[in-house]
Amino acid sequence: MALNLAIRRAASRVVPLAVRTSAGSQSSVHRQSAALLSTYANNCSRNLLPRTIPSFLHRYSTKPASNKKPSSDEKLLRVIEDEIQCAVESQEADQGEEVPQGFPFEIEDTPGQSTITLKREYQGETINVEVHMPDLVTGDENENDNDNDNDEEGEEKANQSSIPLIVKISKKSGPSLEFGCSAYPDEIAIESLSVKNPENTEDDIAYEGPDFQDLDENLQKAFHKYLEVRGIKPSTTNFLHGYMVDKDSREYVTWLKNLQKFVQA
Secondary structure (H helix, E strand, O other): OHHHHHHHHHHHHHHHHHHHOOHHHHHHHHHHHHHHHHHHHHHHHHHHHHHHHHHHHHHHHOOOOOOOOOHHHHHHHHHHHHHHHHHHHHHHHOOOOOOOOOOOOEEEOOOOOOEEEEEEEEOOEEEEEEEEOOEOOOOOOOOOOOOOOOOHHHHHHHOOOEEEEEEEEEOOOOOEEEEEEEEEOOEEEEEEEEEEOOOOOOOOOOOOOOOHHHOOHHHHHHHHHHHHOOOOOHHHHHHHHHHHHHHHHHHHHHHHHHHHHHHHO
């Protein structure tokens, strides 16, 4: 259609010239007109085709980009799926820890967090315990470590799994006590004790007191008893050990599934 239109436009320019020419030279004009039309048509063909045909071919021959994932991603997904299956089977085999009857604390367990919080009220005091993931010991860490032969108690604790605890005891007003503890099987070790004053600002550097192990032995025993009557005792922490191991398994499965979603996206 574009070629025909170009020819018609060329003819409209040639016809007035032919009219003004004498009759004797009409055949010559016709020959010139025919030559001019032929040349113009050839030029139009050469100019039009390169602009139309390649664009047509480009629109219909271009293939969409492939969205297929790299083989390394597919391999990673298979490994993650296998790990999820193993973790779920292990979790199903372990029925988890049931809260024992008479457990003195309310448990606040937020999925996705690495800690849980225990809360209770005791004779006008508010007790909050932050329980961290257990430090598990497989028995391989200290096979070649004989540097503590003179400290049998320290070596025994080093070979035991433990749970880090932060115990905060506060009243309606005034300062609060904060204990840093490690709960071993059938034993709770107090590692630090500090008095927290709510009136102190972040710029204040409060005196933290001496190392707990440097306190008088009778004072140390009295503080152990102080925590025990408030529920921080081996029967509580032994349950917490199994509970936190189970939580670690649950959080691991969730973590793997989040990895799987990211790689699949």
